[in-house]
Amino acid sequence: MSVNSLDLANRLQDINFPQKDEGLLPAIVQDAETKEVLMLAYANRESLQKTIETRTTWFWSRSRKALWNKGATSGNIQEIVDIRYDCDQDTLLFLVNPKGPACHTGENTCFYRSFFDGWPKQADDQGNVETPIASNMMG
Amino acid sequence: MSVNSLDLANRLQDINFPQKDEGLLPAIVQDAETKEVLMLAYANRESLQKTIETRTTWFWSRSRKALWNKGATSGNIQEIVDIRYDCDQDTLLFLVNPKGPACHTGENTCFYRSFFDGWPKQADDQGNVETPIASNMMG
Numbered sequence: 001m002s003v004n005s006l007d008l009a010n011r012l013q014d015i016n017f018p019q020k021d022e023g024l025l026p027a028i029v030q031d032a033e034t035k036e037v038l039m040l041a042y043a044n045r046e047s048l049q050k051t052i053e054t055r056t057t058w059f060w061s062r063s064r065k066a067l068w069n070k071g072a073t074s075g076n077i078q079e080i081v082d083i084r085y086d087c088d089q090d091t092l093l094f095l096v097n098p099k100g101p102a103c104h105t106g107e108n109t110c111f112y113r114s115f116f117d118g119w120p121k122q123a124d125d126q127g128n129v130e131t132p133i134a135s136n137m138m139g
Numbered sequence: 140m141s142v143n144s145l146d147l148a149n150r151l152q153d154i155n156f157p158q159k160d161e162g163l164l165p166a167i168v169q170d171a172e173t174k175e176v177l178m179l180a181y182a183n184r185e186s187l188q189k190t191i192e193t194r195t196t197w198f199w200s201r202s203r204k205a206l207w208n209k210g211a212t213s214g215n216i217q218e219i220v221d222i223r224y225d226c227d228q229d230t231l232l233f234l235v236n237p238k239g240p241a242c243h244t245g246e247n248t249c250f251y252r253s254f255f256d257g258w259p260k261q262a263d264d265q266g267n268v269e270t271p272i273a274s275n276m277m278g
Contacts, residue, residue, distance in 0.1 A: 035174030040230045083254035091179045093250045111232045115222035
């Protein structure tokens with residue numbers, strides 16, 4: 001049985017798609033099982049509707065000015081497990097079951113680099129070598 | 140020992156802050172331990188620099204047009220564990236150790252609502268009652 005279109009229309013009204021910014025909202029994609037954040041892309045009303053209807057992630061490509069079904073070419077589709085939205089109703093969170101890497105580089109996540117990768121090690125007042133942030137925060 | 144300012148300046152150049160959109164990039168905040176996505180806010184170059192220097196999250200408030208140190212008033216600060224950035228270098232991911240709820244509603248995460256909350260249960264062809272998406276995807 002398909003999603004009731006009246007329910008869908010009502011629920012879509014809860015989301016604050018802006019008048020400006022091409023009607024786009026940020027959509028975070030998170031692996032539903034590992035909880036890894038995979039990517040961020042942009043959704044408009046039509047792409048969200050297609051995401052719900054097809055149960056796979058659809059976005060708006062700001063560079064190509066076109067709707068985009070993630071993985072349609074590569075096969076690395078992202079099956080929708082849940083869709084959440086934030087307190088301001090202006091950011092979406094897609095919980096997905098990914099069928100392959102999210103990133104075009106082949107990495108599992110687009111967030112594969114740390115700001116502190118290769119950061120020179122530093123010594124603290126006691127002469128202990130540490131990274132500038134992580135070591136203080138992880139303890 | 141403080142973060143080397145030359146290293147910091149070099150690393151900040153890796154991030155593609157836009158000329159338009161007030162120089163803002165989306166910054167996802169994720170709990171470093173539970174992996175829960177807590178919120179999304181917007182960062183500019185100055186807020187990122189303050190995030191690094193103070194080891195707590197700073198953003199740019201688009202409504203108040205001002206820098207904003209998350210939790211400075213409420214006490215619910217977010218200690219930085221790691222900062223990641225995506226393949227396009229235009230989205231930030233802050234991994235944090237939160238000292239309290241991220242959301243102004245008191246919820247732990249701003250993403251406390253599902254698009255399918257209260258969605259009428261539906262029966263499939265075999266008469267099994269199910270939610271429109273989750274039951275098919277979680278199996």
